Amino acid sequence: MDSLSLPQSPPPVASALRPPRIWKFWGTALWGLFIFAGMFVGQAVVIAYFVLRQGSWDLAAAIHVVGAGLTISLSVIMGMPAVLLAAWVATRASRTPFVDYLALRWTTWQNFLIGAVSLAVLVGGWDLLSRALGREVTPGFMGDVLKSAQADGALWLLVIAFCVAAPISEEIMARGFLYRGWSESRLGVPGAIFLSSLVWTSMHLQYSWFFFGEVFTIGLLLGYFRYRTGSTWLTIVLHGLNNTAATIQTFWLAGN
Numbered sequence: 001m002d003s004l005s006l007p008q009s010p011p012p013v014a015s016a017l018r019p020p021r022i023w024k025f026w027g028t029a030l031w032g033l034f035i036f037a038g039m040f041v042g043q044a045v046v047i048a049y050f051v052l053r054q055g056s057w058d059l060a061a062a063i064h065v066v067g068a069g070l071t072i073s074l075s076v077i078m079g080m081p082a083v084l085l086a087a088w089v090a091t092r093a094s095r096t097p098f099v100d101y102l103a104l105r106w107t108t109w110q111n112f113l114i115g116a117v118s119l120a121v122l123v124g125g126w127d128l129l130s131r132a133l134g135r136e137v138t139p140g141f142m143g144d145v146l147k148s149a150q151a152d153g154a155l156w157l158l159v160i161a162f163c164v165a166a167p168i169s170e171e172i173m174a175r176g177f178l179y180r181g182w183s184e185s186r187l188g189v190p191g192a193i194f195l196s197s198l199v200w201t202s203m204h205l206q207y208s209w210f211f212f213g214e215v216f217t218i219g220l221l222l223g224y225f226r227y228r229t230g231s232t233w234l235t236i237v238l239h240g241l242n243n244t245a246a247t248i249q250t251f252w253l254a255g256n
Helices: 025-054 059-064 069-094 107-132 140-151 155-183 188-202 209-228 233-255
Strands: none
Touching: 025 059, 025 155, 025 233, 069 140, 069 155, 069 209, 107 140, 107 209, 107 233, 140 233, 155 188, 155 233, 188 209, 209 233
16 A cells, blocks of 8 residues: 655745845935934934024024034034934845944954054144144134033033044944945945045034045045944044044143
8 A cells, every 4th residue: 555645845935035235326325315314403403492492583692502512512412313313224224234234343452553543643743734834723613612511511511422422423424334335336445435534524514624634534544444444433433532632632722
């Protein structure tokens, strides 16, 4: 008697999930605008609150409120979660894990030391050039904002904004998101470093043309270390160290 054969189960159906992807040039540019818009909205909410709170529509008073140290500090701080949320949406749409897409991993302490020394040499060179040309070593607006924050009792908020929130927001956008996508497009690594540094520099409209040059070269250096180490955390820390040194220098030059 022939043995009964059980019907074989059909082969498993291949997963219909689409593979992860990296946004290329235009995808990165459009999503980058989305992230920048998130930063703008996060900061604008704080500014609008302080302007509306004054209870009058006097233009001079509104400008004073917008330029106050407390307003600037809180707006920069609130821009950080907005950037993180927008970047999370952009990377989630690519189906690539947030941490992997933005290279949020640490590197070696040797790379950190090399990066810190390189940054110190670069910034020191710009300081020497500034003195040789008879220019101010730090942007004038930084001293004004620092004094305003100190008068408002918000100096500690300004330090958090400039030394923590701003580096995280700007590096997540520039060296994290923009560099990642553009480096895997036809631009390649050199083009991605250059263009992301240019975009980052354009975010500092409060500076003069001289400090534009300094910011751009710092962006090139940070982009190089992003490429060499594959770590956005490194550029965040280096950016934070640079801003901390600039804040201390401004505070010292202001005679406080």
